[in-house]
Amino acid sequence: MQTVVIVIHLMIVAVLIGSVLLQKSEGGGLGMGGGAGFMSSRGTAxxxxxxxxxxxxxxxxxxxxxxxxxxxxxxxxxxxxNPPASQSQPAGGATPITPPTSGGVLDSLKKVDEQQGQPAPSGPQAPRSQ
Incomplete structure (x- = not known):
């Protein structure tokens, strides 16, 4: 049902856009303002x-x-x-999760670079051409 209404809606939109664009505007636009046609200018409007x-x-x-x-x-x-949703405790006990104290992402990347044998840069470096 919804699909049928959407298809009808889209067909109406397409024809509506076309009819608006065919209307004669002050600047001429896409309106077919020529004298030749099946109806007069007033009838077409x-x-x-x-x-x-x-x-x-x-x-x-x-x-x-x-x-x-x-x-x-x-x-x-x-x-x-509505009553508030009951919050259940984890089965393993009440051990809070502590954030890592070793630093952050940058320290982790620095350790990976050191493990790969590349010295970590001490500061900003100029780009090198390869």
Whole structure:
């Protein structure tokens, strides 16, 4: 159901964009303002404005329907009526995890460089060409 409404919505969007672009603007734009055509200038303007209005109403309706479908499976939640979630203690006892005291990522990388036999740079180095 939702897929069908999305496809209809996208078709309405594409036709709505086309009808807006075909309308005659002050600067000419993409409006086909030539005298040759199946309708007069006034008739074309009325047809395009009515078409745009109908498509805009369809766009609005499908947007509301899609929002209604998306919100249909939500369950109301209250922060006042719900008891707090019970927090269980770990099975191994209450031993807090302590952060490593050996430094950080930079110290770890420095140790890896020393293990690989490369001396750690003492400060900023100029780039070397290879």
């Amino acid at each position: 009325n047809l395009l404005s009515r078409t745009t209005a109908v498509l805009a109403a369809g766009f609005f309706a499908t947007s509301l329907f899609l929002a209604w479908i998306a919100g249909g499976d939500r369950k109301p939640a209250s922060i006042l009526g």
